[in-house]
Amino acid sequence: MGYKEQMKIAVYPGSFDPITQGHVSIINGGLVAFDKVIVGVLSNPKKTALFSAEERMDMIREVFIDEDRVEVDAFEGLLVNFVRHKGSRVILRGLRAVADFEYELQMANMNRKLSEDIETIFIMANDAYFYVASGLVKEVAKLGGDISSLVPNVVHQRLLAKLSTR
Ligand code: PNS
Secondary structure, three states: OOOOOOOOEEEEEEOOOOOOHHHHHHHHHHHHHOOEEEEEEEOOOOOOOOOOHHHHHHHHHHHOOOOOOEEEEEEOOOHHHHHHHOOOOEEEEEEOOOHHHHHHHHHHHHHHHHOOOOEEEEEEOOHHHOOOOHHHHHHHHHOOOOOOOOOOHHHHHHHHHHHHOO
8 A cells, every 4th residue: 555545544442451442432433434444452451341351352352353554452551652562653643522531532632742743533422322331330330220231232241250250
């Protein structure tokens, strides 16, 4: 590919513990704007994760098994280094309600400070999922609530299996 036809690659980073329908809608939105979306799974999140990085990656790969423009990889350390390593200059993030804004603004500015040539681009979450967050989904599932419409089927099954062994 020549300079002008270079593939547009975005990196969509997150904890994905586990991936929700909200995340899925952001990835699908990313595929409209970019040739390829690389989902970057933070392998050592500050908060202790319910699923291991491998489990989180497996679930995302299964959801996008028929979409070869989605790649899934783990990263640790600085996000901007991972983005550059993947040959991208775009960080993709989703915005739900106003509450996300401050955290996202802080991260986007920090990443710009670290790396001026990397741009953060936001996609608005589908309004059907604007209240869906991995933490809430886990809490509701633990308490026996129905989360089947909030997460992909593979995640629903794995969540029930994981919680039944705890
Ligand atoms: O799903 P999350 O928890 O909102 O994702 C947060 C994530 C993974 C995007 C953020 O914690 C991150 O980029 N971590 C990597 C460390 C880093 O680069 N920190 C400086 C930028 S704020």
